[in-house]
Amino acid sequence: MLLSIVACITEIFLMYTGYIIHYLYLVDFSEALGLAIGPSFYLLVVSLTTGKLSWKNYLHLAFPVVYFFLQLPFLVLPEDAKYNAWIGSYHPGLEARLFDYDYDPRLFWVTDNCTEISLLSLFLYSTLGLTEIYKAFKRRNESFWHPVTGVLKFLRWEVFIIASAALGILIVKLFHDHDTGDHLFASYITVTIYLTSFRIISHSGFFTQAPLTENQKYKNSSVSGEHQRELLIKLNYLMTSKKPFLNSDFSLPELAHQLGTTIHTLSQTINEGLGKSFFEMVAEYRVKEAKHLLVDKPNIKVEEIAEQVGYNSKSSFNTAFKKLTGSTPSEYRLAKTKFVK
Numbered sequence: 001m002l003l004s005i006v007a008c009i010t011e012i013f014l015m016y017t018g019y020i021i022h023y024l025y026l027v028d029f030s031e032a033l034g035l036a037i038g039p040s041f042y043l044l045v046v047s048l049t050t051g052k053l054s055w056k057n058y059l060h061l062a063f064p065v066v067y068f069f070l071q072l073p074f075l076v077l078p079e080d081a082k083y084n085a086w087i088g089s090y091h092p093g094l095e096a097r098l099f100d101y102d103y104d105p106r107l108f109w110v111t112d113n114c115t116e117i118s119l120l121s122l123f124l125y126s127t128l129g130l131t132e133i134y135k136a137f138k139r140r141n142e143s144f145w146h147p148v149t150g151v152l153k154f155l156r157w158e159v160f161i162i163a164s165a166a167l168g169i170l171i172v173k174l175f176h177d178h179d180t181g182d183h184l185f186a187s188y189i190t191v192t193i194y195l196t197s198f199r200i201i202s203h204s205g206f207f208t209q210a211p212l213t214e215n216q217k218y219k220n221s222s223v224s225g226e227h228q229r230e231l232l233i234k235l236n237y238l239m240t241s242k243k244p245f246l247n248s249d250f251s252l253p254e255l256a257h258q259l260g261t262t263i264h265t266l267s268q269t270i271n272e273g274l275g276k277s278f279f280e281m282v283a284e285y286r287v288k289e290a291k292h293l294l295v296d297k298p299n300i301k302v303e304e305i306a307e308q309v310g311y312n313s314k315s316s317f318n319t320a321f322k323k324l325t326g327s328t329p330s331e332y333r334l335a336k337t338k339f340v341k
Contacts, residue, residue, distance in 0.1 A: 001040035004033040005189060012186040015090055027082040029075070031114045032068035036061060038125030041162050045129040048151050049136040051303055063121075067110060074105040081105065115173060122166035130159050150248030150312045157199070161192045228269045234259055235269070245285045248310050252278045283320045286310050290321060294333040302329045 007030040014020040020027060039060035047053050074085075080099040087094040106112040133155045137144050140152065147153045165188065172184050238258060244250055255278075256266040270278055286309040293305045300308075306317035306329075321329050 001037055001044060004030075004036045004040060005193075007033040008037075009186045009189060012182045015086065016183050020086055021083075024079040024082040024086070027086050028071070031071060031111075031118075032064045034114070034118050035067055035121055036064040038121040038162075039064065041158065042125040042129050042132075044158070045132045045155060048155060049132050060125075067114075070108045071111050073103065073107055074111065077105055115169075119166060119170055119173070122162065122169070126159070126163045126166055129162065133159055148247060149307055150310075151307065153249070157196070161196070165189060165192070227265075228273050231259065231261060231266070231269045232273045235266075239285055243285075243289070245282050246289070246308065246310050248307075248312050250282065250310060282310075284324060286317075287321050287324045290317070290329060291325075291332065294329055295336045298333065298337060302333075305329065 011020075011026065011028070011030040014023060014026060042060060043053060043057055046057055078099070080097040081101065084096045084099060085105075087096060110117060133152070134144070136155070137147065137152060140149060142148055142152060144156060147156060165185070168188050169185050172182070235255075238255075239245060242258075244255065244258065252267060253263055256263045259266060267278065270276065270281055274281060276284075290305055290309045293300065293308060294302075297305070302317075303314045306314050309317070311317035311320070318328050321327075321332070325332055327335070
């Protein structure tokens with residue numbers, strides 16, 4: 001999906017800047033890829049809500065492939081014809097190059113109405129994706145406006161982007177003739193990509209890792225032992241009663257805010273008072289919670305338990321669980337179930 005979006009933005013950039021004159025063979029190269037954005041988004045939603053894709057799901061990409069072959073009569077034209085197509089859409093006042101067309105390059109109705117079909121595809125697959133996401137929220141009994149699960153938060157954001165992009169294209173096309181105005185759409189998509197990147201970075205654990213020089217960092221700290229003991233009591237009460245670690249976006253800054261202290265003080269307290277890093281502490285709480293769920297709810301899949309205790313993927317959950325217990329979640333459940341029987 002991202003590659004298709006980038007291809008469309010790249011072509012728009014080349015067309016509007018005039019750099020396409022050096023790469024005329026790329027004129028309209030992204031049309032089929034543009035038609036793949038909607039189906040790709042839908043497949044993304046299905047894979048994240050159900051955990052798997054069947055071969056039938058990939059049939060949604062059949063039309064973009066068919067469109068590519070229907071577009072071949074145009075794509076194989078020489079550069080003079082591509083130049084005429086470019087100026088016809090973006091610079092109709094320029095003089096066209098002499099070229100004898102042996103056939104109609106837009107022979108098929110579908111390829112002559114790419115914009116309308118692309119809009120229809122985006123609206124259709126936005127609706128299908130939204131329907132799947134609604135079902136996922138309903139299964140998890142979570143509010144669409146206040147989701148708890150990280151995957152559902154991500155999907156809600158993606159629905160907003162794809163739906164607003166489709167609406168943006170429609171508005172642009174209503175006020176611009178001859179297939180112009182694409183720069184407005186490209187600008188909007190670029191902004192959403194930056195916002196998505198910022199959101200991912202802001203929730204990344206990279207910026208809250210304890211440095212290698214942790215001991216030197218705390219060498220001149222003014223945090224007393226008594227203050228650390230009080231903070232550890234508050235920390236233990238919060239983690240066991242409120243269980244904020246169940247949120248996949250749980251972070252050190254968030255925990256410090258809930259405890260009414262600074263990130264530096266909390267990090268030092270966890271490192272020195274518990275002898276572990278923030279991430280090691282969180283993993284222990286999550287695994288401990290998972291142990292209870294694995295035994296108390298034997299019919300719930302391991303993937304669902306991973307989400308319930310704050311992990312976005314089964315693999316990271318398995319890695320943390322095995323590191324702390326010596327066995328995988330499935331092995332632990334099987335052993336405990338046999339023991340109970």
